[in-house]
Amino acid sequence: MAAVYPAATPVHDRIPEPLARRYIRVREQSVAICSPLETEDYVVQSMPDASPAKWHLAHTSWFFEQFLLRPLGSGYQPFQAGFEYLFNSYYQTVGPMHLRPERGLLTRPTVNEVLAYRQHVDEHMLKLLAARDEDDEQLAPLVKLGMNHEQQHQELMLTDIKHLFSKNPLLPAYSRKPAPAGEVRSSGPIKFLTFEGGVREIGATGKHFCFDNETPRHRTLVEPYALGDRLVTNGEFLEFIRDGGYRRAEFWLSDGWATVNQEGWSRPFYWSPALDAEFTLRGLQPLDTHAPVCHLSYYEADAFARWAQARLPTEAEWELAAEALPVRGNLLKSEMLRPMPAGESQGLKQMFGDVWEWTASPYGAYPGYRPLAGALGEYNGKFMCNQLVLRGGSCVTPADHVRATYRNFFYPQARWQFMGVRLARDL
Structure with a gap:
């Protein structure tokens, strides 16, 4: 019991x-x-x-x-x-x-x-x-x-x-409750929205709660860029797989290609071998081709972006695009427990919730960063090596926990978190 x-x-x-x-x-x-x-x-x-x-x-x-x-x-x-x-x-x-x-x-x-x-x-x-x-x-x-x-x-x-x-052959469901009813949504083609460059400020001011790794607020140079208006979907990633994405070394970083071959990766984590279902917190479910692809490593996200003739955004680009947006989206309070399709609304979508978005930025200290004093200084600062930054929160992130300046970080081979892809391009 x-x-x-x-x-x-x-x-x-x-x-x-x-x-x-x-x-x-x-x-x-x-x-x-x-x-x-x-x-x-x-x-x-x-x-x-x-x-x-x-x-x-x-x-x-x-x-x-x-x-x-x-x-x-x-x-x-x-x-x-x-x-x-x-x-x-x-x-x-x-x-x-x-x-x-x-x-x-x-x-x-x-x-x-x-x-x-x-x-x-x-x-x-x-x-x-x-x-x-x-x-x-x-x-x-x-x-x-x-x-x-x-x-x-x-x-x-x-x-x-x-x-x-x-890991259980019975594939039990964490939640047996049906997902909350919502509008049936699809995802149209990705539209790239343009953003101006220049010397801009990113980072938290410290006026409200933030982790020490979000500070200090500082200037950074950003070239003009474009961001995809929504996250990459399962259907789009399926096209990458069918085009031999996991077998074509030209799309992969050297460490990524070595990892793919060592681990035998051929599809996203939790996808079925037949590529028609994925394991979720509600058990095995049919693959929703309109929903964001998730449980990708940095290596897979980067390889897909190269295949799509794009790249991953930097964390500065992501933050500047998100800083004026309200923290709304498919977060833990929605009780969906899985990423959901973006729908057809205008402007940037899914910047908060659904999946953490890999950026091309290594997790390191901002200029002038000082960790907290004492033992709490071990909270963030000592992990600033060999990891990449993710932004935006996921479908299991508490809504009052995430913000535009929030810096999540993981090793590039990690896959078990709700991690996905938003594309970026140079202008």
């Missing part, structure tokens, strides 16, 4: 202020994401890059315990000795941690013990928030960082669960 959250006084009855309300909303969302799971589903790790759902639930609680309750909570007593080792992810400054590829071996603590750990952390966080002013310059930034950190893990939970279920 599914794990049950330990009984407690409804948290909404003791919320002292808006920051606490958002804290609880974010924390409850993580548990809600796990509600379709059975106990056995919480524990298994399907590959080294993925983590069990139980570990995600515990690690996000460890984050609040480690960076807020231990240093700021008066008289706080940790829930259980040893959790600081089991649920540390990569913070070397904090101390040693359990090996990432072996998280699926942790049958103990149990799922209910992890949920009790969350309840313990929540109760003490609410006391801390009630005891201090919401605008406390020491407290508020850490709480907001912790909430956004948890939202990152909410997306990871869904992508990791999808990968886990795909």
Whole structure:
């Protein structure tokens, strides 16, 4: 049977202020994401890059315990000795941690013990928030960082669960609920919209929450360019495959071609061998040729762009095109749980949601970048090597988590995340 959250006084009855309300909303969302799971589903790790759902639930609680309750909570007593080792992810400054590829071996603590750990952390966080002013310059930034950190893990939970279920020969569905009803949409031909070049500013100002890798705002030179008005579809990628795309070295970067041959790639991750279906969070579904192609590596995205006589956008080009747009789209709150067709509206479409969009930009520091002080400086800065930037969010990204300046980053061979392609061209 599914794990049950330990009984407690409804948290909404003791919320002292808006920051606490958002804290609880974010924390409850993580548990809600796990509600379709059975106990056995919480524990298994399907590959080294993925983590069990139980570990995600515990690690996000460890984050609040480690960076807020231990240093700021008066008289706080940790829930259980040893959790600081089991649920540390990569913070070397904090101390040693359990090996990432072996998280699926942790049958103990149990799922209910992890949920009790969350309840313990929540109760003490609410006391801390009630005891201090919401605008406390020491407290508020850490709480907001912790909430956004948890939202990152909410997306990871869904992508990791999808990968886990795909490894089961029965191809079980995470969600048995039908997708919300919506208009039937198709995708017309890609139209390239032009944008002026010049010396422009990108990056976050720091006036509102952002991660440190989004700062500082700075000037950059951009040549005139064009962006596709929508994402590349399954149908368009199918044409690439049928034209021998995975067998023609001329479209591939050297590392990409080596990876294709080493891994035996011949189609996007989760597509059926017959190229007529794909595995989704609602189980195996017919391939929608009008929906955005997803679960592509950077190598595949780049090869397709070359085949299409285009290229991938830079992150500066993407951000400048998106900066005036509202954050609307097929995000987690839509409950579609898969990319959807763009439709026939005018202008840029699908800039937020559906799939993270690979850019041609290496993940590195902006001019003048300074990581956060102390252990939290390990959050983003130490990964600025050998990864590429993605923009825009996906169909499993919380809507209040993403923004035009947000920089996601992954290694070029990664495929299990909701990653896709928007084309760009020089003018």
